[in-house]
Amino acid sequence: IISMGYEEKEDAKVLLDKAEHLIFEVSQRNIRQSFVPIKELITDSYEKIEDLYHREEFITGVSSGFDEFDEITTGFQPSEFIVVAGRPAMGKTAFCMSIAQYASISKNTPVAIFSLEMSKSQLVQRMLCSEARIDAHNLRKGRLAEKDWAPLSMAAGRLASAPIFVDDTSGISCLEIKAKARRIKAQYNLGLVIIDYLQLIQSSSRIENRQQEITEISRSLKGLARELNVPVIAVSQLSRAAEQ
Known part of the structure; x- marks a missing residue:
């Protein structure tokens, strides 16, 4: 974030948005990953499908x-x-x-x-x-x-x-x-x-x-x-x- 402040030539509001986004990611432990093995994705998807199957109501959102x-x-x-x-x-x-x-x-x-x-x-x-x-x-x-x-x-x-x-x-x-x-x-x-x-x-x-x-x-x-x-x-x- 400090480096962005010194190096970036963008508008101050845009820099502030980027900084808040980075801080939010850290606070939510949501650091980006470039790739995720499909094995992990399949496991997550299968668990969601099972959860949907056992739900009493059809509204999922x-x-x-x-x-x-x-x-x-x-x-x-x-x-x-x-x-x-x-x-x-x-x-x-x-x-x-x-x-x-x-x-x-x-x-x-x-x-x-x-x-x-x-x-x-x-x-x-x-x-x-x-x-x-x-x-x-x-x-x-x-x-x-x-x-x-x-x-x-x-x-x-x-x-x-x-x-x-x-x-x-x-x-x-x-x-x-x-x-x-x-x-x-x-x-x-x-x-x-x-x-x-x-x-x-x-x-x-x-x-x-x-x-x-x-x-x-x-x-x-x-x-x-x-x-x-x-x-x-x-x-x-x-x-x-x-x-x-």
């Missing part, structure tokens, strides 16, 4: 809470990078927040949410309404019915106890996301990362073409999923051109 969806995917698997794409106001954020709530509340899976579009307050209000099953429009107007208060109170209790960590830094870079996710992984054994949304992430490299920037950001997030061995879900906004 992080459950979404939607039975039919889980039956197709078997859950979000460690090291997977998943993109949830759609047009504006199609329910992408609501879908991902529902996944976060189910994973953390029902399965006690630590979840990190990077909310680049909504503030922490907006996000929490949205999650409270979803968990309590009350009308968000009425909550924003302050026009809750008497019957809404009991489920809202219970929803607040469940969410307060859930291992959910929210970051609403505006214009956050991919390097910052990786650094913060590593820290949560080290402290709380992070199980799922959700990013809302992909196009609002600032690129750390000097690329003039935005499409190339998004490709580079996606590649970096895939690397994060593999590094932390957790599923990373990124919301992506589609333009009208997608329908043509």
